[in-house]
Amino acid sequence: DQQVKQNSPSLSVQEGRISILNCDYTNSMFDYFLWYKKYPAEGPTFLISISSIKDKNEDGRFTVFLNKSAKHLSLHIVPSQPGDSAVYFCAATFSGGGADGLTFGKGTHLIIQP
Amino acid sequence: NAGVMQNPRHLVRRRGQEARLRCSPMKGHSHVYWYRQLPEEGLKFMVYLQKENIIDESGMPKERFSAEFPKEGPSILRIQQVVRGDSAAYFCASSPGRGIYNEQFFGPGTRLTVL
Numbered sequence: 685d686q687q688v689k690q691n692s693p694s695l696s697v698q699e700g701r702i703s704i705l706n707c708d709y710t711n712s713m714f715d716y717f718l719w720y721k722k723y724p725a726e727g728p729t730f731l732i733s734i735s736s737i738k739d740k741n742e743d744g745r746f747t748v749f750l751n752k753s754a755k756h757l758s759l760h761i762v763p764s765q766p767g768d769s770a771v772y773f774c775a776a777t778f779s780g781g782g783a784d785g786l787t788f789g790k791g792t793h794l795i796i797q798p
Numbered sequence: 799n800a801g802v803m804q805n806p807r808h809l810v811r812r813r814g815q816e817a818r819l820r821c822s823p824m825k826g827h828s829h830v831y832w833y834r835q836l837p838e839e840g841l842k843f844m845v846y847l848q849k850e851n852i853i854d855e856s857g858m859p860k861e862r863f864s865a866e867f868p869k870e871g872p873s874i875l876r877i878q879q880v881v882r883g884d885s886a887a888y889f890c891a892s893s894p895g896r897g898i899y900n901e902q903f904f905g906p907g908t909r910l911t912v913l
Contacts, residue, residue, distance in 0.1 A: 688840070690840075716898045720904075722817050725906065725907075726907075727889050727891075727904030727905050727906050727907055728803070728841070728889070728901070729903045729904065730901050730903075736802065773840060773841070777898055779897070779898045784843075784846040784853060784854045784896065785831060785833070785843025785846060785854065785856075785857060786833075786841075786843060786902065787843070787846075788833075788840035788841045788842070789840050790838070790839055790840045791840055
């Protein structure tokens with residue numbers, strides 16, 4: 685039972701353009717969402733997060749949008765740079781306690797083409 | 799400030815042997831999480847520990863797997879009598895506190911291969 689779904693295993697985007705990575709979730713208890721970036725042979729590193737009380741959070745080139753009614757979130761990267769090529773994981777949890785681990789999607793491999 | 803350290807980075811075991819994976823959290827962090835990533839899958843939470851205590855082991859397989867985080871030394875994830883299905887990347891994360899506003903910092907992982 686996949687509670688966090690990333691339906692695109694890979695995405696190819698030209699350098700300088702916008703990259704949009706999507707994520708859907710099924711558990712309505714989730715109220716805090718995170719994006720992690722992972723390079724080969726390294727652990728995931730935190731990128732950006734959003735609480736369910738917001739619908740948008742921005743940090744530099746990265747913006748996360750949350751649509752609670754659709755149980756959908758997306759990560760926008762603009763402009764895309766070669767160093768953004770990595771696997772991006774969407775993760776979710778709930779703030780009310782009792783869930784210490786994060787629930788991850790399977791990841792989307794972003795490839796930035798020069 | 800060194801990050802989360804895991805060793806070994808690669809571990810090869812034959813079926814039936816034991817695997818011990820070690821995780822040293824970041825300095826000042828007393829909360830440790832273990833995750834497993836099977837091939838082509840996302841990371842799956844296994845267990846959450848604070849010093850000397852297992853707080854949440856809801857993702858831990860019921861048999862052959864155990865974890866500890868002693869007062870001194872690294873956290874250990876132990877897999878007894880390994881099987882081929884245990885082949886995966888095992889990631890450890892640490893945080894300075896509990897809850898969503900305490901970021902989990904991940905180590906580079908241990909890649910376990912069971913022959």
